[in-house]
Amino acid sequence: MRGWTPLVGVQFEYSLVERSAERELLPMAESLGLAALLWSPLAGGLLTGKYRVGEKGRLEGMGRVIRTEKTAHDTQIVDAVLLATKELGRTPAEVALAWTRERARRASTAVIPIIGPRTVEQLDNNLSALDIAFPDELYDRLDQVSSINLGVPFEVNLETYPKLLGGDLSRVDVPITKAI
Template identity: 55%
Template structure:
């Protein structure tokens, strides 16, 4: 395991984060406690130190299990949890959403389940469409000043809202927004439009959920396996268009050439883009497979093939800028000679 400095923080995190969404059976699909313990222990033995959970995962069971697993070495862990969706199906109006009240209530409950007095990172799980961004940023600042969380991040938020929160925090002297969590994989690259450039501009720690495209990039659905499609009743990505088919074809071809599993190719691609993947194994075998991805690096030729197979149009204004920028950046013409160009 290798480590990275996480954005503009001083946190030193392992290059693979362990997502604990499958710790428990509260959703009717996941890992029993013994299996979850094995997953956690093997991840730690491999040098992993970055754990990602949420109050909503398995309706609190994930946090409860982690509270037991971390006993005796809590301070060695970079622990992240989330709030917004409520920790039970009957969470109600006051224990869900992004409000200051929901945040405080959720964090207090998470700390009890996790048997700790602080979180290294609190994610706002996703926007509720109601709470003003200044209330959100100030509420996170209050929790940081109280010592109950050390850093704050936004998950599944649009880039403009994250940028607004980061700018407000800087202007007001509040604790900064430190991180962004987003979906990113070979079959879901739309974060490259706004989210990843924004994160780079603000030097935010950036983590990706579903680096395997919900299992699509492992090739298991082509083999007839059902996985979460049957157990959880949710499929993040299906092979439902020509681009996705081309991506899976390219991943499988490179995996065969390199003598590695397709999952290693998919995870290595995310790492090559400078984004930290969150792996979310349900079984110990899945974890050991994911960890082997750290032993594999894509060649420049393989990276190019994957980029080309998964290419998509960024849309306006990115395509216009890409077409026009080379002329603007040429630097060979005097301004007086610069031709007038139409971008339409």
């Protein structure tokens, strides 16, 4: 294939607040052996909790690109991250990035968060997330609170599979049973 460069990775937004890539993009990357480069793993600062205390951060200048707590689900996720910071004695950014790192460890392909610190202090804090041994229970709790609805066609398929497969799912590999 002269002149073509092989595709080796895909890039998309992914964080505890934005997990819609689990519907199709992450499974595609894993099945094709593509790296997944995740932008905005701190949801534009939302997961740090700083907007709750009046900091402007990236809200100024980047406008609608940056996430805010628009839904009760967003609030539950930020609350869970802030609770985890107390349990681990770490900052919210460290916790959110450590969760993403643990998610990457469990993936079958390279999953690489793209960090965007604006100061050396933020960079040091982001990198310190590499030192966190993330407990399974905490990973599961954050995974649960931030889970997404699979949507169509996945939820329809989940309802239909038992009937189509004669009621005994143990005899076949069901392609998807929940959000990854």
